[in-house]
Amino acid sequence: MWQAHLEESEFNHFASLIYQLTGINLGTAKRQLLATRLGKRLRICNIESFSSYRKFITSEEGREELQHMIDAVSTNKTSFFREPAHFQFLQKNILPNFANRPFRLWCNACSTGEEPYTIAMILAETIPNWKNRDIKILATDISTRVLASARQGIYSHCEGSIPPALLRTAFLKGHDRWQGHFLVRDEIKNLIRFRYLNLMEQFPFTGRFDVIFCRNVMIYFDKTTQANLVERLVGCLNPGGHLFIGHSESLAGIARSSLQYVMPSVYRCL
Numbered sequence: 292m293w294q295a296h297l298e299e300s301e302f303n304h305f306a307s308l309i310y311q312l313t314g315i316n317l318g319t320a321k322r323q324l325l326a327t328r329l330g331k332r333l334r335i336c337n338i339e340s341f342s343s344y345r346k347f348i349t350s351e352e353g354r355e356e357l358q359h360m361i362d363a364v365s366t367n368k369t370s371f372f373r374e375p376a377h378f379q380f381l382q383k384n385i386l387p388n389f390a391n392r393p394f395r396l397w398c399n400a401c402s403t404g405e406e407p408y409t410i411a412m413i414l415a416e417t418i419p420n421w422k423n424r425d426i427k428i429l430a431t432d433i434s435t436r437v438l439a440s441a442r443q444g445i446y447s448h449c450e451g452s453i454p455p456a457l458l459r460t461a462f463l464k465g466h467d468r469w470q471g472h473f474l475v476r477d478e479i480k481n482l483i484r485f486r487y488l489n490l491m492e493q494f495p496f497t498g499r500f501d502v503i504f505c506r507n508v509m510i511y512f513d514k515t516t517q518a519n520l521v522e523r524l525v526g527c528l529n530p531g532g533h534l535f536i537g538h539s540e541s542l543a544g545i546a547r548s549s550l551q552y553v554m555p556s557v558y559r560c561l
Contacts, residue, residue, distance in 0.1 A: 309364055393425035407430035461476055
């Protein structure tokens with residue numbers, strides 16, 4: 292019988308480990324939520340207590356399960372065209388400047404892929420001859436589970452959230468086992484590279500980006516972690532590049548002088 296109650300001391304151990312690994316700052320109000328999510332992993336692993344589970348994931352034998360634990364605690368809420376003002380700004384104010392230039396965009400915390408696919412659809416709609424252009428979107432997440440789903444590009448919740456014209460040009464209707472689903476067309480998929488990335492670790496690339504989407508990520512971090520992340524993100528932007536954050540987030544008190552406010556939750560690198 293697995294242990295259903297997560298003691299405060301054990302919660303603190305997990306919260307410290309999760310903060311160290313992912314930057315996610317779990318307050319005490321999240322104790323029951325954490326117990327519920329980790330409880331599922333205890334049952335799968337046939338481990339009876341939270342303390343035994345913690346010892347397992349911090350051992351050499353538990354390295355694979357440690358990733359499952361990260362998958363379990365990460366939040367993956369997303370949707371197509373979420374916070375639409377950002378995509379309108381991208382389409383009207385940024386993309387026209389790259390009609391004849393290479394374009395690089397990084398979408399981090401991409402979850403199950405709705406955000407980068409939205410960006411790819413807008414790129415295809417806006418930039419002439421886009422199939423033959425030097426355009427690349429990097430989409431990253433800390434959860435291997437949602438990345439696997441994003442790579443598939445199969446969705447059941449498209450109608451009503453995507454304009455009908457884009458739905459026709461960017462998706463195929465599923466058949467047989469995928470009846471009632473929509474499949475992202477290969478030419479849209481080919482614009483995106485989905486990769487695992489932990490924002491707390493060293494970034495595995497040296498090139499810079501014209502646009503970075505880092506939306507609804509920093510709300511889970513404390514101010515110190517937010518400030519460090521913003522500094523590193525700015526270092527990945529080309530001069531004149533843009534940083535998008537979530538509408539519920541703010542750079543007040545942590546924004547660098549090299550970032551210029553453009554509109555709510557959009558900043559330009561000087």
